[in-house]
Amino acid sequence: MESDLRRGGCQPCEGGMAGLSAEAVQAGLQDLPGWRLDGHTLRRDCHFKNFYETMAFVNAVAWIANREDHHPDMEIGYGRCVVRYSTHAIDGLTANDFICARQINALLA
Numbered sequence: 001m002e003s004d005l006r007r008g009g010c011q012p013c014e015g016g017m018a019g020l021s022a023e024a025v026q027a028g029l030q031d032l033p034g035w036r037l038d039g040h041t042l043r044r045d046c047h048f049k050n051f052y053e054t055m056a057f058v059n060a061v062a063w064i065a066n067r068e069d070h071h072p073d074m075e076i077g078y079g080r081c082v083v084r085y086s087t088h089a090i091d092g093l094t095a096n097d098f099i100c101a102r103q104i105n106a107l108l109a
């Protein structure tokens with residue numbers, strides 16, 4: 001499982017796909033700085049100097065979302081963006097959510 005979270009590239013989201021166990025989610029979070037569990041979503045609160053930087057980030061996240069065909073919910077303010085990932089198809093968390101969260105961390109590194 002851990003290796004699935006490290007490997008890039010999301011799998012297609014389908015109704016029957018397996019959600020991660022609570023243990024797997026906790027294990028994944030150990031290696032995902034900045035993210036926490038918020039209900040059944042992975043959440044990171046990001047802060048920026050100004051609106052321009054916030055929107056540059058939002059656009060980069062949108063680019064990743066379209067490449068991976070895996071889309072977060074985003075809440076945007078002048079200097080902040082809350083990013084939440086879950087897999088809508090199963091209303092839970094899958095490896096896809098961790099794969100995308102890692103890509104967001106790479107953007108912010």
Ligand SMILES: C[C@H](O)[C@H](O)[C@H]1CNC2=NC(N)=NC(=O)C2=N1
Nearest residue numbers: 013069070071072086087088089
């Ligand atoms: C048809 C398309 O691949 C699916 O609707 C994808 C699109 N992006 C998605 N994003 C997320 N977060 N969860 C999904 O289940 C999902 N499904």
